[in-house]
Amino acid sequence: MTDIFVASIEDAYLLSEKQPELKLSDFSIEHLSEKRKKSLLGGRALLQHILSCRYNLKQLPVIEKLEHGKPYFFDHKGIFFNISHSTDWIVIAVGGYHQGIDLEFVKKRHDFEGLKARVLSPLERAWLDKFSLEDQMSEFTRLWTIKECLIKVSGLGLVGISDIRADLENHRVESRSNDPGVLASLRFDEIVDAGLSWLTYYFQNKSEKISLYQLSDFDFKEVTPAANIHYLSVN
Numbered sequence: 001m002t003d004i005f006v007a008s009i010e011d012a013y014l015l016s017e018k019q020p021e022l023k024l025s026d027f028s029i030e031h032l033s034e035k036r037k038k039s040l041l042g043g044r045a046l047l048q049h050i051l052s053c054r055y056n057l058k059q060l061p062v063i064e065k066l067e068h069g070k071p072y073f074f075d076h077k078g079i080f081f082n083i084s085h086s087t088d089w090i091v092i093a094v095g096g097y098h099q100g101i102d103l104e105f106v107k108k109r110h111d112f113e114g115l116k117a118r119v120l121s122p123l124e125r126a127w128l129d130k131f132s133l134e135d136q137m138s139e140f141t142r143l144w145t146i147k148e149c150l151i152k153v154s155g156l157g158l159v160g161i162s163d164i165r166a167d168l169e170n171h172r173v174e175s176r177s178n179d180p181g182v183l184a185s186l187r188f189d190e191i192v193d194a195g196l197s198w199l200t201y202y203f204q205n206k207s208e209k210i211s212l213y214q215l216s217d218f219d220f221k222e223v224t225p226a227a228n229i230h231y232l233s234v235n
Contacts, residue, residue, distance in 0.1 A: 002095035002203050005050055006192060006223065007215035009035075009088050012042030015049050015218065022048060022060060039085045043092070046215065047081060050094055053220065055079060068157035082152050089194060093201055100153030100202040102145040103188060105195055106138050116140070119147075121165050138196060142185050143168070145200035146232065149183060150175050153202050172233045182206050183232040190226035206231060 016022055022045055029037045044060060051057040061073040073079055082099035083092050093101040109115050116125050124143060128136050147164050151157060154177040163176040173183060181204050188197040192214065203210055213220040 001208065002093055002099065002201070002210050003050075003054065004101065004201060004210065004212045005046065005092045005094070005215065005220065006213065007042070007046050007090050009039050009042045009085070009090055011215050012046040012090050013038045015215075016041040016045035018218075019045050019048055039090065043083050043085060043090050046090055047083065047092055047094075049215075049218075050092060050220075051079070054094065066155045068155060070152065070155035070157075084148075086197065087195070089188075089192070089197075091199060095203075097204060098153050098155070100149040100151075101200070102148035102152065103197065103199050104141050104145050104148070105197040106141045108137065109140070112137075112140075119144075119161070124166055124168075127168055138198075139168075142198040142200070142230070145185060145198045146173060146183055149200045149202050150178050150234065153181075154178050166232070168232070171231060173235075175234060178234055180233075180235045183234060184210070185230040185232070186226040186228065190228070191223050202234070 029040055032040070048060040051060065061076045063071050064074045065071050078096060079094065080097055080099045081092060081094045082101045083090065084101050084103040086103040087105050089103060091101055091103045093099040116128065120128065128139055131139055143166060146166055147161055150164050150173065151161060156177055165174045167173070181202055183200055183202055185198055185200040188194060188199040191212070212223045212225055214223045
């Protein structure tokens, strides 16, 4: 079972002000911009709040990182998590197996054609070229969240991106670095008041229950997922 939690950076940061004991064991924030500090502190405070509510853990466990930067709990290896930050929002997936989640807002891309040539397979580019330029920007963002999500599940970082090949026409993704599973992509702006954006998360099988919650007044309220969810089988 996987739970997904959503919060604005501002709401999550308010949690950190109520957690003076919050320890950031795996990074330093002194050199960061104020917005980046709020985002990172808010993400860890939100994670601590989730662990307190769901697992009765009153202190954020020590977080270590694998070779390519994937974070994990050193003393609680049965609890897996993954975090994504984008613009003013934070999303966190927590569950009993390796997690992957990615949130991206649609934006104009410098040298869009060159970017597509660098990061997409010929099949992916051919699929994308069927759309208008405006729709290409949106679908490219969805495709990127798919790749990022699987990279984060595998823990290989961008080293593993060349192993991922999406066939969106047939609703499947091949990835030599990932175990079989399912990806779900949905329009994030259909569940919260935000700009055009895509959220993609990984789970082990389509019959699994995925619950989505939004932080509101320091509590989690269950959110009804968007009606239009795009499912992709992995491997």
